[in-house]
Amino acid sequence: MKICVIGAGASGLLAAISAKEHGADVFLLERNSKIGRKILATGNGRCNYTNVDATCDHYNHPQFIKPVFEQFGPDKTVKFFERLGIEPKIEDEGKTYPLSEQASSIVDVLAYELERLNIKVFYESYVESLDIKNHKYYIKTNNQTYVADKVIIATGGKALPKSGSDGNGYILAQSLNHDITPIYPSLVKLKLDYPYLKQMDGVKIKASAELIHNNVSLHYEFGDVLFTKYGISGPTILQISRKANELLFQKEEIYIKVSIIKNLEFKDLIERFKNFNDRPIEMALIGLVHKKLIHPLLKEANIHPFHEQVKKVDHKKLMKLIHLLLDWRFLVVGSKDYDEAQVTAGGIKTDDIDPMTLESKIHKGLYFTGEVLDIDALCGGYNLQWAWSSGYIAGKYASKT
Ligand SMILES: Cc1cc2nc3c(=O)[nH]c(=O)nc-3n(C[C@H](O)[C@H](O)[C@H](O)COP(=O)(O)OP(=O)(O)OC[C@H]3O[C@@H](n4cnc5c(N)ncnc54)[C@H](O)[C@@H]3O)c2cc1C
Incomplete structure (x- = not known):
């Protein structure tokens, strides 16, 4: 049984x-x-390679x-x-890293395993097209055409297209009659x-961020x-971006609500402004919020001049300001790119794939693994976990005669 795996990333290696x-x-x-270029960039160079609670x-x-998980899950x-x-080094919420805290450790041990098992890797071999003739796969690269009994697409x-995965795998799949669901970037910064x-x-704060659609909070x-x-970023926003881009794709109007004040309620804030009645309004905000946020907040609440005494500020405007401190909304207009x-x-529609083996229901002997499929999750080690699990299972079933 000769198997060709296209792509030496996380799922292809497994x-x-x-x-x-x-x-x-x-x-x-x-x-x-080289193998595993993207792996080196994962987890800020530490590689959050799985999540034990996935x-x-x-x-x-x-x-x-x-x-797939029942056969080869996180354990x-x-x-x-x-x-x-x-x-393994298990951190908060089940996130798991190599104890060495180096993504390169993962690549190194996988490279060693390939060598130990005598698995041949043809480098600088870009697969341009795939053909099926007489139950054999013809895999045309920029260098030569390979023949195999089975093919695993792990592209x-x-x-991060510079890592090698630039979406060409979708074209290969489409050439073999597989449908692709709409794709969009996820775990990405948002434009406001x-x-x-x-x-x-440059202002970085610890705050709650929520995705708001039709005045309903969809993700906290x-x-x-x-x-x-250009907008807003940070781990909170990356998690929210999945749903945000899905809604933007459907042309929905969405907002990010940021609550910049925690531990204080509306009445506490009223009390604070009462206590600082004689101060200029901008001074009354010092020590409460990041300095760079003060003028934007005052402008948004339509309060000017900024040095106006708190007691002279129009009541409605003051209420608006207090409201903003707890519920500041920003219109989302897009995200950064891939x-x-x-x-x-x-990605590749899962309806056309056997979930037990990851073999195509359209072509016998054709398998798909990892991110090229319409499978994704939030940050936390889940995406690599899917790559390992799906890679292992496709490899196992492809090797059966
Ligand atoms: C910056 C960053 C940080 C991340 N951090 C984490 C994390 O900490 N934890 C986590 O779980 N996930 C993380 N991810 C996501 C995770 O890396 C991916 O989901 C995972 O690598 C997908 O594996 P894959 O095998 O499907 O594809 P990839 O790892 O992208 O591998 C695909 C391989 O196929 C090759 N290839 C593509 N087309 C062809 C072709 N036509 N011919 C030959 N070769 C081809 C590519 O060069 C590449 O080597 C991160 C992603 C990024 C970009």
Whole structure:
């Protein structure tokens, strides 16, 4: 059984190792001159390689994930990497890193395993097209045409295209009659339409951020929120971006609500302004909020001049200001592109894939793994977990005769 794995990223590497371990003759085609380029960028260079608490419900198609996770879930993944030499370091919310805290450790042990198992990798081999003739796959690269009994497409999505995964896998899949669901960047910074962003640029606060649609909160996060020249960023926003881009894609109007004040209620804030009745309004905000936010807040509440005494500020405007401190809303108009996204939402339609084996229902002997499929999750080690799980399972079933 000759298997060709296209793409030596997270899922392709596991697919090749698993196929070999299950007795197949397997080779990898990788367009880059090295394996696992994207892995090196993960987890801020630390590689959040799994989440020990990951369940199917963390993903967009839990039912599709289930049979794969039942066969090779986070526990088996941790054991697999332990066998390769990776000692797990479990942090908050189940996020798991190599104890060395180096993403390169993951790539190094996988490279060593490829060598140990004698798995051939053809580098700088960009797969341009795929053909099926007489039950054989013809894989045309920029260098030569390879022939295999089975093919595993592990080309990734579109996020961080400079790593090699630039969305060409969708075209390969489409050429073999597979449908692609709408795709958009996920785990990405959001662009806002707000007049005072320049003044707020660089402000980082611990706050709650919520996605608001039709005045309903759809996603809540608490943590770092960063204002930038173009919009808003930080771990809270990356998590929210998945749903935000889905709604923007549907042309819906959405807002990010930031509550910059925590631990104080409306009445506490009224009390504060009462106590500082004689102070200029901008001075009454010092010590409460980041200095760079004071003028934007006052402008938004239509309070000027900024040095007006609190007691002279129109009551309605003061109430608006207090309201803003607890509920400041920003219109979302887009997101940064795939270059700055961590994941692609959408991809190859899962209806056409057998969830037990990851084999195509359209072509026998064709398998898909990782992000090229319409599977994604939020930050936290879930996306790599899917890459490992799906790679391992596709490799296992592809090696069966
Ligand atoms: C900055 C960043 C940080 C991230 N951090 C984390 C994290 O900490 N935890 C987590 O769980 N997830 C993280 N992710 C997401 C995770 O890295 C991906 O979901 C995962 O790598 C997807 O694996 P994959 O095998 O599907 O694709 P990839 O890892 O993208 O691999 C695809 C491979 O296929 C090759 N290829 C593509 N097309 C061809 C072709 N035509 N011919 C030959 N080769 C081809 C590419 O060069 C690449 O090597 C992060 C992503 C980014 C961008």
